[in-house]
Structures are given as C-alpha cells and as structure tokens.
Amino acid sequence: MFKGRAWRVVRFGEPKDAAELQEVTWAEPSPGQALVRVRTAGAGLPDLMMTGGHFPLLGAPPFGLGEEAAGEVVAVAPGSRFSVGDQVTGVTAFLDGWGGYAEYAYVREISAIRIPDGLTDEQAGGFPVGFRTAYAGLVERAPVHPGQSLLILGAAGSSGATALQLGKALGATVIAVVGSREKADFCTRLGADHVVNHRTDDVTARVAGITGGRGVDVIYDPVGGETAATAVKSLARNGRIAMIGLASGSPVALDPMDMLLRNYSAVGVLAIPDDDPEAEAAVWSRLADLAKKGAITTPVGRVYGFDEVPRMITEQAAPGAGKSVVRVVG
Template identity: 40%
Template sequence: MKAWRAETFGKPSDVLKLVDIDVPVPGPGEALLRVLATNIGLPDRMMLEGRYFLTPTPPVTPGQEVVGIVEVAGPGYPFPVGRRVISGVNFTAGSGGLAEYCLSSGDGAVTAADDMSDEQAASFLGTYHVAYVGLVNRARAKLGETLLVLGGTGGTGSTAIRLAKALGLNVIATVRDAKKAAFCREQGADHVIELGTGSMSEQVRALTGGKGADIVYDTVGSPLVEQALDAIAIGGRYVLIGFAGGSDFPKIEPFKILMHGISVTGALHSVRTPDERDEAITVLGRLFSEGKITVPIDRVVSFADVPEALERLGGGVNGKLVARVSHPGPGPL
C-alpha cells in the first residue's frame, strides 16, 4: 500500500516521502480501515519536525484521525466489516492515517453518521468529541457561562466556539492578528481579543464585569497560560487541550491553582467512560443534523498534495485541513 513516511526529522516537504509498505494486520480490539479521508493537524507537522512528545524517534507516519471503511475486524473490535467509522489511529506504531490503510483501535472509534460527509467526519472526533469531553464532561459548563478559547482559529479552538454557542455559552476567543478575528466571529464568538493589543486578562475582565472567564479552553499552551490564569474567575475551570504555541503542555503550579481557586483538567476523546461516549455521540449527532455545529474546513487536499498541506500549518490555516485518500465503494487490498 501507499503511505506517507519520513525516515528523518525535518521540514515536511523535504522529509516526507510516498512509499510502498505492507498492509498492517489488526490484532485484538483493532480493525484494518481503508482510509477515505484523514485529518491533517499541527501535531502531524510537529511529528515530522521532531517536536512531538509521542514520536521521539523516526520513522514517522503522520495522521492521527481518519474516517474509513472496516476491511478486517480483529477479535473484540466493536464494528463489523463494511462499517464507516471515525477513529484515532496507532501512528506511534507506524500505522498513521496518511496512508491507504491503517489500524483503528476499537477503544476510541465511533460510527460515522450517515448524514456526515467524509470531509466532516475525518475531523469530527478530535474536534467536537474533544470539545464535548472538555466543556460538558469535565468543565460541566452551564448555560450563560463565559468561555475563553485560547487559539480560536485552529481546528480545535474554532469547533469549541461553535459547540459552546450551541450549548448557550458566551464566548471570548483570542487571535494573533486582526485578519483572524473575522473568522472567529463567523464561528459565533461574542468577543475576539487580538493578542498584543493590551492585557488579555484586563480585556477579559472588562468583558465579564470584572468576574473573569468561567472556563478556559487552552489549545495554545505555555505562551498564554499566565495571562489566562489572570483572566479566569474564582472557581473557574481550566481545560488543557493542546500546545499549539510550544512543544509541550503548560506547567501550572499547584500553588497557583490554590491561589486562583480553580480546577485544572484535560480532555481527550479516548479518555472517557462508555456512558460519556454514548451521550456525546447522541448529542453531537443531533446538533450536527440540526445544522447547529459543523467542522470549519479551510481546504480539502488530494493525497498527493499532503506535504504541501503540512507546510501550511502553523498560522496560515483557519479551521481544518483534510486529505482525501480514497472514495467510497469497493477497494481491493
């Protein structure tokens, strides 16, 4: 099968090569997927550059999230052959999603809704399911509360804005420049703060009558953590999502948690109870069918254009990039 792979770290367009490799064999709890579309995210670029903590050594096979057809189901995999599923993939073991076939773990896979396109489905798990875990399951968001989204134009940040509005929250988003502010407002943000135009915490408190944000949804990490801590309300919830602004998650000292009177939590779609997963599938499916949420897609690229798409990450993308790998229908191994 064809797969994109890098044998050394470096610039994506320099190190990423389209190679022929063996089709992986699923083990217990796994399935072989014929990949239809793959989400392309900043972690994929960080993998190739040697900055991602889960890929300490090459070779690198990027692509963390896919939508695909189950071709072979191993013992204990929850979905049958022929089912279209959304899944995280075992990229650390060489089965990244930027390939014609990959392995899906049954622990984190969900069925793709019939009314959801491949392009939407490819990014749905790592955006809306993560946002649901963060906002609903962990932060216990309440109607009318204020959410501060750090990094509002990224795929995770922009979908958090949309889900928050669907849940009845007030949303403040941060952006790096004025050009990105309009995009956040299109997603539903009530207010947008352009970083570098004054104190972020002072602006948040001004917008909340001095109280601060009830919930911080941090996709950026270290560069903004101190300002965000100054902007959060007493009793607020700080949700760790990613570290687009650095190479690792921010370090929040217990003393600061104590002095700010806040709680700190994390959100992963792969770390939740079966009941939480089933609730998210039901609620998010309904919101999508009603047109209240959708994944903002910057561009869909062909499988051949993956290296160029990876080069665009890191500031030049609003929403998600998706690679079309194959099309529905029979696909022999």
C-alpha cells in the same frame, strides 16, 4: 492483505525530509480495530511535532502519520460492531505506528463512529480528534455549564474552533481569542458571542468589559505561552483553565500562589479512552447526535491533496482558520 501507499516518518527532521510515501501492506485488523479505505484524513499541529521528534507519545521512526481518518470499512475483526461497507470516521492506530495519511488505515473501534448524516467527506475526516478533545476539556475535565463564560485561545484553529462550537452547544457564552481580522470573522460565523484580537486589543480589559469585571469561568487553552498567561489574569474566582496544548511552543506558566489566592484550578486534558468502553461509547454517541442535529460540524479550512502531505505538515506551524484536511482519494 491490503496493499497501498502511506506517508510514514522515516527520520526526524523537516517534513520534506522526514515524511516518505511508501508502499505498505495492511494485515487483517486485530480485535478492537477496523480497517478503512481512507477518503479523507484530518491534520493538525501534532503532525509537525511527530516529524520533528517532539511528540511525547511516539518513539523513534518509522511510523505512520495522521491521527484521524474517514472512509469505508473493508475488513473487521471477529465480534466487531462494524461491518464491511460501513462509512466511518475515527481515531487511527497512530500510537501503534499506523496513521491516516494512507490509502488504508486502522481505526480504533472505541474511538470511531458511523459518519453522521450531513457531514461531507472533509468534515468527517477532521471530526474525531478535535471534538473528542473538546469534550474531554469542556465536559470531563473542566466542565462548563449553561450560562457560564468560556474563553477560547486559538479559537479559529483546529482545536479552538471545535471547542467554540461545543461550548455553544453546551450553553456557554463564548469569548473567542484570535490573532487576525480573518480569524475573527471566522469565529463570528461559527457563532462566537464575542471576539478579541490579542494582537490589537487589551485582552484583560476587553474580557473585563464583556464579563462586567467578573472574569471568565473556563479558559480552553491549546496555545500556552504568554497568550495563555495573559488570559489567566481574566479567570474568575473558582475558575478553571483546561490545558490542551502548546501551539506557542511552551505551556502556560502558572503561579501557585496566584492560584491559591484567586482559588482557581488548572487541569491537563488528554483525550485518550479509559478502561470503560460503555462510557466512551456514550461520549461518541453524544457527539454524533450533536452533529446530526447540526449543533457541531467540522470547521474545514484548507483541503490538501494526498501528494501535498509534507507541505501541509510544514504549514501547520502557522495554519489559516479552520481544520486542515487531506483528501486521500480524489
């Protein structure tokens, strides 16, 4: 048994009212899980959805917060591929009520890796969810191929910035769509080939100019709403839009007749492991290899202290550039 503190949702509402720091006991991990002493945990918009009661995969409180975490393995189940003392990062058992904003966390072995060389604690804590989602979108669901064009909405955010890096690693020409000069500069530093500010630019005209009037092959959309509806106008014939999320508050509205006439498709993306552990292991191995080579790395933004979790969650409604990370151990 392990004892420590964990942030848990005790009621739905504003984060300062919904999240409570509690003393918790962790039992030995079940098969398929490893128990980690957490150093850092990645954050994002789903935290705000969870505290507000708008996250579709979770029921009523109480439950833990934090989808991903990095740290040292302190306990394993029989037959585990990890050992006590391993340094790992992975997706937590948050769907079972156990999150990563805690001194200990269960990570799902199928969605965990040993921390790749070169990643800092903060980069490791924010690595799993963003890059696994980007892989699901750009490799599994709406594949982008070398030489194709990829338009990323919310490209400076925690989802978009990982897709930007993975898209470049896959050989795509990346067009980053952002809403400020600060975020435009951030995406340029990450390697975007082109940056469009949707608040000051005519997105359709800019994309037409960049692509010679052809349009883009793939749209990566964690934003939805009017921003995504405008971007869809720039899809090339036979293009694809990968629907990742709805940071705007609503998913993109699609016109079936427009899809038919322009011959484009839309796919939903939810990066939950299927029933093939070997296939899932291959995905994580490829991501780890790209990280070791320096082709991808967590685009860390603001780092919060463990006692700042409620404020961090509130600020996910309008985060700055990069991935927010919570440092659990000072």
